[in-house]
Amino acid sequence: MSDSGKGKRRLVADRRYNAKASAPAKKPAPAKPAKKKARKPARARSRNPIVAFFGGLLRLIGRIVWVVTSRVALVALLLVGLWVGYTYTQLPPAAEMLDGRAKGSVTLYDRNGEVFAWRGDQFGGVVTADSVSRHLKHAVIATEDRRFYWHLGISPRGIASAIRINLSEGRGPLQGHGGSTITQQTAKLLCLGVRFDPDIWETEAEYVADCRKTSLARKAREAIYSLAMEAKYSKDEILSIYLNRAYLGAGAYGAEAAAQRYFSKPAALLTPAEAAMMAGLLTAPSTLAPTNDLARSQNRANVVIGLMEDQGYLTAAEAREARANPATLSQAAERRTGGYFADWVMDTLPPFADISSREDVEITTTLDPRLQAAAEAAMTNVFEAKVREGSKAQAAIVVMSADGAVRAMVGGRKLGVSGVFNRATQAKRQTGSAFKPFVYATALELGYSPYDTVVDEPFCMNIPGSGQWCPENYTRNYAGRVSLTDALKRSLNIPAIKISESVGRDLVARVATDFGIDSRVVDTPSVALGVSEASLLEMTGAFAGILNGGSSVAPYGITRLRYQGDDDPLLDKAGGIGERVIQEEAARQLVFMMEKVISEGTGTRAQLDGRPAAGKTGTSNEQRDAWFVGFTADYVAGVWMGYDDNTPLTGVTGGGLPAEIWREAMLRVHDGLPVRELPMAVPPRPQPQVQQQPQRQPQPQRRQRQNDPVGDILNQVLRDLFGN
Incomplete structure (x- = not known):
């Protein structure tokens, strides 16, 4: 076998991991922080001399402000504490702080002794x-x-x-x-x-x-x-x-x-x-x-x-x-709002007893709440039933006794209010034919008879400085010869003017003034037609004088006044009858004449279903004002109707809506009262005879007047002109 393979490497697979992975395990090194974006260190930033200067300056100012404000706050707190302490020493005991009232209130009682209003x-x-x-x-x-x-x-x-x-x-x-x-x-x-x-x-x-x-x-x-x-x-x-x-x-x-x-x-x-x-x-x-x-x-x-x-x-x-x-x-x-009556009483307070006197006053008044409710109901009923919706016409009512004691007062259509215009006392308006009873009162006082006659015919007279004046009757018709009673009940203008001129308009003005017409009575022939102005309260008071037998009355609302807590009254009033204006017989004959106004004349819509009543209608020039003022044996009431801005009324005379309001009020006023005869004298009828002008009767005894030679001469001249 050959050894040619010696020295060659072993055949192994390629390494898949890092060589370090195969190395022996070592202690892991600490992880390095991730690299961040390089920033300039804070110390490096603060080293900017300009920023550092202003930063230090602000910190210094802040320290100074804190030191100052803290010291000021401490001083302020100390001063506040001293102020509070001083105020504390000035405070009286709590019991002395409970009642700090200022006197000057007025408590009003009605005739029954019940509180009906407060003022002040x-x-x-x-x-x-x-x-x-x-x-x-x-x-x-x-x-x-x-x-x-x-x-x-x-x-x-x-x-x-x-x-x-x-x-x-x-x-x-x-x-x-x-x-x-x-x-x-x-x-x-x-x-x-x-x-x-x-x-x-x-x-x-x-x-x-x-x-x-x-x-x-x-x-x-x-x-x-x-x-x-x-x-x-x-x-x-x-x-x-x-x-x-x-x-x-x-x-x-x-x-x-x-x-x-x-x-x-x-x-x-x-x-x-x-x-x-x-x-x-x-x-x-x-x-x-x-x-x-x-x-x-x-x-x-x-x-x-x-x-x-x-x-x-x-x-x-x-x-x-x-x-x-x-x-x-x-x-x-x-x-207890008191309404118009309370406002009027407050206006008549003597100076020592009003709110400004700083004394608490208690006042017993003449107000009769039953009669007040009767007057308000009459006003409301007639306006709701007889006056067109949206009409701005206003009305006022006054009810009083024959001695002038005001028993009820409504000064406008809005009821239960105080401190507003009172048309019963503050509005002075022409009285129209409602003034004529004062003409005939003067004639009766001078000896005329209700049966004396005067000719109602076209008539003119010259007025010095104004020329010829030719008045007319409201109907523009003429009745010929009429008695004074017929002239009054039919509200004929010509007879009233002739009688006024015959007796002397100065005497007519004096009689009206003595009866309580405080406003100036004009000295012109038209005085007989009611061109003079008067308030409803004055007219109602004057008619009260006729009812009571011919003596003047001063309308009054206060019977007793005393300071709160005192038993002795400062004022104690039993009545408002004043001096005699005309003799009682003349007044009783005038009541007879005015009774005919309601029973037979222009005021028949005021009849009270069997209760005798007397009164007089009145409509002023251009129908700007309509009146009805009359009385029974128990109460006198007056009604006025018109617009606040003197706009003429449409189809309204004194014998119309005012007479109806008067009737509605008086029926409620007399509810439950026995029927009493009027204090009137029915004169004997004269024997028929031909008369051209009113014949004067022998003058009865009457209250003595001061001698007025000039007036006597003027009266004689007027009688020569217009006849006796």
């Missing part, structure tokens, strides 16, 4: 957080400050939220929502401890307005005062002050006054629904007051009930009960 600010008795209904306490906290028992007097969260809301609504940061706690609101009610000083503020209203101003400086003072109150008083003492001083609408300050004002009950007895309504008033007391808008007040109360339920003050069942039975005004509260 009303304050009830002092209450505490423990003495009021727990529902009221919870409602106020739930509505105004849910964290009241946990904060220290101010709520940064609430302030921040209020600023955010104000800015989002486009207002200034301090305009609108205030984010105030109950403590802050109490501080504001206390005017931050500043008392009213007449040397600084002319009126208390200016003082209050100044207290309510909002600014950053005042907010800061308010916060300090609040912190001091929190330190001085307990939470319930602060809440008690708030409940006594908060304004709750309708002139009521404090929980007790508001509870009595709206619900005629003490604050301790309020139900959840009533408490929710009162707490809801705190945001907008005048707007939300139930006397102003009951439905709106109830809607707000529902929101408060929801808050009380959410915060655990009411169970779900109690909340449902409160929503199902919303609070309503008591019957007494509903009628």
Whole structure:
């Protein structure tokens, strides 16, 4: 065998792995980190001299700011603490802060002794957080400050939220929502401890307005005062002050006054629904007051009930009960607006007894609530049934006794309102033919008889400086010879003018003025046609003088006035009858003539179904005013109708709608009263004879007048011109 194969390599398979793999196992070397992108070391970056300089500068400024602000904050806290401490020492005991009322309220009672109206600010008795209904306490906290028992007097969260809301609504940061706690609101009610000083503020209203101003400086003072109150008083003492001083609408300050004002009950007895309504008033007391808008007040109360339920003050069942039975005004509260009558009484108060006197006044008035309701119902019924929808025509009613005691007053179609234009007392309008009874009263006083005659015919007269004047009757027809009674019942113009000129228009003006027409009676021949102006109250009072036998009356609404707490009255009035104007016989004959107006003449639509009544219709120039004024043996009533802007009435005369309103009112006024005869005298009929002009009877005795030679001569000249 050959050894030629020696020295050759062994035939083996090619290596599939790295030679290192076949090497003996060695301890694995630590894994090298993956190579990263080369970065410049941080130390290398900071070495940029510019960056390093500014970085160090910023750090230095930061240290300086911290040192300064921390020191300033400490100083500020120290100053605030000192300020709070000083304010703390100035605060009086909580009991002295409960009742800060300013006197000057007026309480009005009707003739039955029941309160029917309040004027001025009303304050009830002092209450505490423990003495009021727990529902009221919870409602106020739930509505105004849910964290009241946990904060220290101010709520940064609430302030921040209020600023955010104000800015989002486009207002200034301090305009609108205030984010105030109950403590802050109490501080504001206390005017931050500043008392009213007449040397600084002319009126208390200016003082209050100044207290309510909002600014950053005042907010800061308010916060300090609040912190001091929190330190001085307990939470319930602060809440008690708030409940006594908060304004709750309708002139009521404090929980007790508001509870009595709206619900005629003490604050301790309020139900959840009533408490929710009162707490809801705190945001907008005048707007939300139930006397102003009951439905709106109830809607707000529902929101408060929801808050009380959410915060655990009411169970779900109690909340449902409160929503199902919303609070309503008591019957007494509903009628305590006082309306037009209360406004008139306030206007007639003597200076020592009005609101500005800063004394609490109690007034007993002549108002009869039954008659007031009768007048209001008559107004409503006639306008609903007889006046076209949308009409702007207005009306007024006055009802009074024969001595001038005003028993009811309606000053316009809108009822149950106060502080508005009173057409019964403030509107001065032409009286039209309603003035004619004063013409005939003058004639009767001078001796004329209701059966004397005068010729109704076309008539003209020259008026110096104005030329010829030719008046006409309303119908433009003429009746020929008529008695004074027929002339009045048919409201003929020509006979009235002739009689007025015959007796002397100056005497006619004097009689009208003496009967109570305070407005100036014009001295022209047209005075007999009622061109002079008067208020409805004046006209009704003047007719009361005819009813009572010829004596003047001063319409009045106050029978007794005293300061609250005093037994001795400042004013005690038994009646308003004044001096005699015409003799009683003349007055009784005039009543006879005026009775014919209703039974046979222009006022037949005012008939009272068998009850004797007398009165007079009146329609002014161009039908701008329509009147009916009349009386029974018990009451006098006057009705005026027209437009506030003097627009002529369409198809309305005194014998129309005013007479119907008068009838509706008087039927209700006399409901249940016995029928009484009118105090009238039926004169004997004269024997038939031919007369060309009214014949004067022998002049009866009458009240003495001052001698007036010039007037006597003028009267004689007029009689020569127009006949006796």
